[in-house]
Amino acid sequence: MAQNLLKIKTKNSVAQTNPPHFYWREVDGAYLISNDSGCHAWLDAAAFKRFSAGTLREKDKAFEELSSKGFIRDRLDFADLAAKWKSKNSHLSCGPGLHIFVMTLRCDHKCLYCQSGAISLSAKGADMKWPAAKKSVDFAFQTTAPGLTIEFQGGEPLLNWAVLKKTVSYARKKEKLSGKRLNLGLVSNFSRMTEGYARFLLENEVSLCTSLDGPADLHNRNRICSGGNAHVSVRKWLRYFTRRNTGQGAGYRIFKPSALLTVTKFSLGRAPEIIDEYAGLGLEDVFIRPLSPIGYAKNSWSAIGYTAADFVAFYKESLGYILKLNRKGAVIREKMAAMLLEKIIGFSDPGYLDMRCPCGAAVGQIAYNYNGDLYTCDEGRMAAWEGDDLFKIGNVFRDSYKKAVSCSTARSCVAASELHLQPACSRCAYSPYCGVCPVYNYEAQGSLWGNMPANERCAFMKGIFGILFSKLKNSKDREILQKWVKK
Amino acid sequence: MKEKISVSVSLKSYKADTIRYAAYAVSGGAYVLLGPGKKGEVEAAFEPKPNASAKYRAGLQKLFESELRDEKMRSEIADANRELREFMVLKALSAADDAGTQAGDYAGLTPAQEKELDALIAEVEREIKTETAGKERKDPLGITKTWEEKHGSEPFKNKNKK
Numbered sequence: 001m002a003q004n005l006l007k008i009k010t011k012n013s014v015a016q017t018n019p020p021h022f023y024w025r026e027v028d029g030a031y032l033i034s035n036d037s038g039c040h041a042w043l044d045a046a047a048f049k050r051f052s053a054g055t056l057r058e059k060d061k062a063f064e065e066l067s068s069k070g071f072i073r074d075r076l077d078f079a080d081l082a083a084k085w086k087s088k089n090s091h092l093s094c095g096p097g098l099h100i101f102v103m104t105l106r107c108d109h110k111c112l113y114c115q116s117g118a119i120s121l122s123a124k125g126a127d128m129k130w131p132a133a134k135k136s137v138d139f140a141f142q143t144t145a146p147g148l149t150i151e152f153q154g155g156e157p158l159l160n161w162a163v164l165k166k167t168v169s170y171a172r173k174k175e176k177l178s179g180k181r182l183n184l185g186l187v188s189n190f191s192r193m194t195e196g197y198a199r200f201l202l203e204n205e206v207s208l209c210t211s212l213d214g215p216a217d218l219h220n221r222n223r224i225c226s227g228g229n230a231h232v233s234v235r236k237w238l239r240y241f242t243r244r245n246t247g248q249g250a251g252y253r254i255f256k257p258s259a260l261l262t263v264t265k266f267s268l269g270r271a272p273e274i275i276d277e278y279a280g281l282g283l284e285d286v287f288i289r290p291l292s293p294i295g296y297a298k299n300s301w302s303a304i305g306y307t308a309a310d311f312v313a314f315y316k317e318s319l320g321y322i323l324k325l326n327r328k329g330a331v332i333r334e335k336m337a338a339m340l341l342e343k344i345i346g347f348s349d350p351g352y353l354d355m356r357c358p359c360g361a362a363v364g365q366i367a368y369n370y371n372g373d374l375y376t377c378d379e380g381r382m383a384a385w386e387g388d389d390l391f392k393i394g395n396v397f398r399d400s401y402k403k404a405v406s407c408s409t410a411r412s413c414v415a416a417s418e419l420h421l422q423p424a425c426s427r428c429a430y431s432p433y434c435g436v437c438p439v440y441n442y443e444a445q446g447s448l449w450g451n452m453p454a455n456e457r458c459a460f461m462k463g464i465f466g467i468l469f470s471k472l473k474n475s476k477d478r479e480i481l482q483k484w485v486k487k
Numbered sequence: 488m489k490e491k492i493s494v495s496v497s498l499k500s501y502k503a504d505t506i507r508y509a510a511y512a513v514s515g516g517a518y519v520l521l522g523p524g525k526k527g528e529v530e531a532a533f534e535p536k537p538n539a540s541a542k543y544r545a546g547l548q549k550l551f552e553s554e555l556r557d558e559k560m561r562s563e564i565a566d567a568n569r570e571l572r573e574f575m576v577l578k579a580l581s582a583a584d585d586a587g588t589q590a591g592d593y594a595g596l597t598p599a600q601e602k603e604l605d606a607l608i609a610e611v612e613r614e615i616k617t618e619t620a621g622k623e624r625k626d627p628l629g630i631t632k633t634w635e636e637k638h639g640s641e642p643f644k645n646k647n648k649k
Binding site: 089092 | 507508513514536558568574576578579582
């Protein structure tokens with residue numbers, strides 16, 4: 001597309017009068033600059049001064065790099081910059097791809113940080129019934145996205161096995177008729193898993209995800225199970241599904257199981273032990289997630305919560321340890337880093353709904369409650385569980401797809417998570433890769449917009465971005481991190 | 488240790504929006520109240536939040552002044568590049584490829600697709616040129632106008648006051 005390369009030769013050696021639009025952030029005396037297409041570069045203070053004043057010369061050491069990355073106004077390759085922008089924001093041309101089905105509110109765990117609003121095993125009327133499940137599948141297939149993922153959650157979804165099984169079969173049938181690509185996933189604590197359930201799930205290519213918070217004492221402290229030792233079932237079934245994944249050859253795809261790590265106050269200072277637990281089980285991804293002050297965690301924050309600085313220190317230690325294992329030949333990634341790096345150095349959209357602009361609420365994902373109520377996301381459903389229906393966008397029995405995804409709630413979430421409208425984000429060097437969460441803002445700060453300078457989630461993310469960009473400056477770490485993106 | 492501080496900012500040196508954004512940037516650690524100062528000035532009053540550190544309190548004024556300088560530069564860069572940014576985003580949105588196309592995937596286009604894409608880009612470029620050729624943007628609802636442009640230059644005046 002050479003003909004689309006807008007390249008205007010300068011008459012003299014001063015390459016620019018004004019720089020094109022860029023974001024910047026000072027980090028320890030150096031400057032990180034980024035642009036809308038997601039390109040970034042580091043400049044020392046003197047070079048930054050020349051660059052921002054528009055007096056950078058061609059002979060300047062940084063000139064070639066800045067030129068190739070869209071930071072020199074009269075050397076802009078619009079075709080390349082536009083392609084990068086489009087690729088990084090490909091979600092803008094799709095409808096909701098993630099459909100979260102809450103199969104039941106019942107659960108046999110009482111996790112310290114639970115945000116899903118689980119209730120006791122004996123509770124009545126808390127399971128998704130077949131008519132609601134069928135209607136939910138039909139609703140989900142109306143998405144304008146070319147493919148969709150139905151994720152079964154709870155409570156503990158296996159407690160409603162009969163309806164879950166029927167829903168899986170129906171969704172697979174629907175996939176054939178619709179021509180849309182369908183992924184199925186199950187998020188379970190594995191306490192109720194059986195050989196029979198496992199066989200059916202594998203045969204239907206359902207991917208499996210669980211929670212693993214670290215070694216037994218830590219996991220069981222965070223995730224209290226009424227039926228015994230939660231850690232034992234998680235390890236048992238992670239090994240089982242990993243073995244099946246290694247074996248393959250069954251005539252259907254068997255996905256590698258995955259696990260999520262929720263960091264509580266009790267995790268702090270134990271990063272290497274936790275990572276070793278993952279590596280020992282053959283898991284290739286550790287997804288380090290901070291607590292959110294939503295649901296049960298909001299009430300128990302003083303017991304299990306921490307500051308953004310505490311979390312960032314934990315994350316830094318964990319990432320450093322994972323990189324060390326990589327240097328020794330281990331195959332293990334930190335999932336959040338991998339997804340953010342897909343944007344930072346891969347210029348692509350990793351499908352990370354919490355970290356995109358606008359956020360995934362209603363336009364990227366929909367949560368289907370057990371009774372057919374629709375929410376912008378699972379966090380929005382939880383806010384409702386606490387008594388506030390602000391994030392409800394409809395009901396599968398009463399509302400059309402169009403009405404739900406274009407309702408005023410959905411639009412408000414889109415507007416509030418559009419970073420160019422957020423006063424602090426629209427000026428932040430990390431904004432080409434970041435995203436805000438209206439539900440978090442609402443729960444933590446009392447409005448969809450929040451106040452980013454005082455927002456703990458923003459502080460978490462700024463900390464993580466700071467660590468990642470600094471690792472990218474180190475050639476050995478960069479080499480490893482690049483492999484995570486290509487994987 | 489300083490508690491409440493007040494800073495006068497000249498509207499000749501900084502636009503009202505620049506002052507607002509700079510004040511917002513320090514609102515994580517302090518409550519901020521912007522109000523009219525002497526003629527041609529805005530009075531920015533800051534009260535550190537209870538959990539603000541002593542270091543933060545001591546450096547608050549310098550932090551705000553630094554944010555003012557940064558914000559002025561941001562504002563100038565944004566103003567100078569508004570059309571360029573819009574052009575790039577329009578070009579990205581109008582590209583006739585599938586969702587999720589990776590950067591650099593254009594190499595696989597057929598000559599006919601190349602031609603079609605070039606024609607489309609040329610059309611968009613023409614449209615942008617026409618739309619921005621010294622004309623006012625269409626804005627019947629006044630969405631792009633600031634409060635001051637709509638309601639006058641005294642935003643803090645209570646119009647119900649007799």
